[in-house]
Amino acid sequence: MTLPFPRIDGEMWAGECKVADLVAEFGSPLYVYDARVIEAAYRRMEVAFAGVDLLLAYSVKANSNLEILKRLVALGAGADIVSRGELHRCLTAGFSPEDMVFAGVGKTEAEMEAALAAGILAFNVESAEELELLSQVAERVGKPAPVALRVNPDIVADTPHEYTRTGGGATKFGIPVDRVMDLYRWAADRPTLEIRGIDVHIGSQILEAEPYERALDHVLGLAAQIRAEGIDLDFVDLGGGYGVSYDGGDGMSVEDLADIVVPRVAEAGLRLILEPGRFIVGEAGILVTKVLYVKHSGAKTFVVMDGGMTELIRPSHYQGFHRIEPVISREEATHEVVDVVGPICETGDFLARDRMLQMPASGDLLAVHTTGAYGFVMASNYNSRPKPAEVVVDGAEVTLARRRESLDDLLRGELG
Ligand SMILES: Cc1ncc(COP(=O)(O)O)c(C=O)c1O
Numbered sequence: 001m002t003l004p005f006p007r008i009d010g011e012m013w014a015g016e017c018k019v020a021d022l023v024a025e026f027g028s029p030l031y032v033y034d035a036r037v038i039e040a041a042y043r044r045m046e047v048a049f050a051g052v053d054l055l056l057a058y059s060v061k062a063n064s065n066l067e068i069l070k071r072l073v074a075l076g077a078g079a080d081i082v083s084r085g086e087l088h089r090c091l092t093a094g095f096s097p098e099d100m101v102f103a104g105v106g107k108t109e110a111e112m113e114a115a116l117a118a119g120i121l122a123f124n125v126e127s128a129e130e131l132e133l134l135s136q137v138a139e140r141v142g143k144p145a146p147v148a149l150r151v152n153p154d155i156v157a158d159t160p161h162e163y164t165r166t167g168g169g170a171t172k173f174g175i176p177v178d179r180v181m182d183l184y185r186w187a188a189d190r191p192t193l194e195i196r197g198i199d200v201h202i203g204s205q206i207l208e209a210e211p212y213e214r215a216l217d218h219v220l221g222l223a224a225q226i227r228a229e230g231i232d233l234d235f236v237d238l239g240g241g242y243g244v245s246y247d248g249g250d251g252m253s254v255e256d257l258a259d260i261v262v263p264r265v266a267e268a269g270l271r272l273i274l275e276p277g278r279f280i281v282g283e284a285g286i287l288v289t290k291v292l293y294v295k296h297s298g299a300k301t302f303v304v305m306d307g308g309m310t311e312l313i314r315p316s317h318y319q320g321f322h323r324i325e326p327v328i329s330r331e332e333a334t335h336e337v338v339d340v341v342g343p344i345c346e347t348g349d350f351l352a353r354d355r356m357l358q359m360p361a362s363g364d365l366l367a368v369h370t371t372g373a374y375g376f377v378m379a380s381n382y383n384s385r386p387k388p389a390e391v392v393v394d395g396a397e398v399t400l401a402r403r404r405e406s407l408d409d410l411l412r413g414e415l416g
Helices: 018-024 034-047 066-075 084-093 111-119 127-141 175-190 212-227 252-269 277-284 314-318 407-411
Strands: 011-014 030-034 054-059 078-081 098-104 122-125 145-152 193-199 235-236 271-274 286-297 300-305 324-326 336-339 350-358 364-370 389-394 398-401
Touching: 011 018, 011 398, 018 030, 018 286, 018 364, 018 389, 018 398, 030 034, 030 407, 034 054, 034 066, 034 252, 034 277, 034 389, 066 084, 066 389, 066 398, 078 084, 084 098, 084 111, 098 111, 098 193, 111 127, 122 127, 122 175, 122 193, 122 235, 127 175, 145 175, 145 212, 175 193, 175 212, 193 271, 212 235, 212 252, 252 271, 277 286, 314 350, 324 350
Parallel strands: 030 389, 054 078, 054 271, 078 098, 098 122, 122 145, 145 193, 193 235, 235 271, 300 336
Antiparallel strands: 030 286, 286 300, 286 364, 324 364, 336 350, 389 398
């Protein structure tokens, strides 16, 4: 496979731009996204699932920068949202509300009202309590709430970290299978609720089709039972979680997945919703950070960067592995095992541990790969650090998608 951010004569490029030139213009640390890689991933899914009536509802939590959202609108995407903030972003970016689904175990009344008023396609409801509150909100607003119930199929998918497994019976997500039928019956009796579909999401960074096959069989079985009781369904939502390559190998084969999913969904006569996040944007992003110091302490060598867990928390939060490469290779450099760490006052502030790396020197730039998803969106201001800038490259065209935060931005909203 061709990896994004290719190297030409030892130097890393994003589209038709040298990554080092982008940092010279926009500073470090810097997130760089390649718009063409995003488009290619989106088209790949669209083509793979062409045999069924499909809505690709991009999972906005993965990367919610407006520039990226607008580009996805232009490609025809819908959106999977989890908060009023994401609803606001998506409406601002130009998504059609009829192409939005709203997930999450803790939707508030205010969020329900806003999404109902906007006219979203469906609330993916995660509990009996939420369904009841949604019914009350719909009555007050005077508009039936479109719903799908999120089933917890009690399937534990093999993801790299327990925090990204959501389909097991012991997680907070979804409605236990033995309660699903009763809740559909209850909803069908309410004029305040309009049943639209059935939903499942089993986890994130899944590389095999098999757990999806089990989850799909499960919900299609339920869908048949629901319809047998005269309750109509429009769609099955299979959630997201389609894995990408963090180590330079292959991500998930969405084509293999489609071979399993498309015929079954087509036979059921349902519309298919998929909620890919990471698959669309993950490989399209790098975090570029600058080496401040190379420090030897005890038996270890620490490469201290100007970016760390405040810019990218995945390594410390999920023990996430990201390939790290020099932006400009030093052919003469030796390779050593190092810890790549940030400047934040936490031992857990690292980008890589015990990693064999071409030894960099102070001032060198390193690129942390596959950071287009769950990168900037999880950035924080901890240690009063301004958030980095984000740029989108499309061939030779460069768009500053978010300016670097200023010191005044850090104080915004404080009343002291
Ligand atoms: C309900 C739901 N849908 C979709 C996603 C997107 O997952 P991914 O970015 O791995 O595709 C998530 C991730 O947490 C999710 O919880």
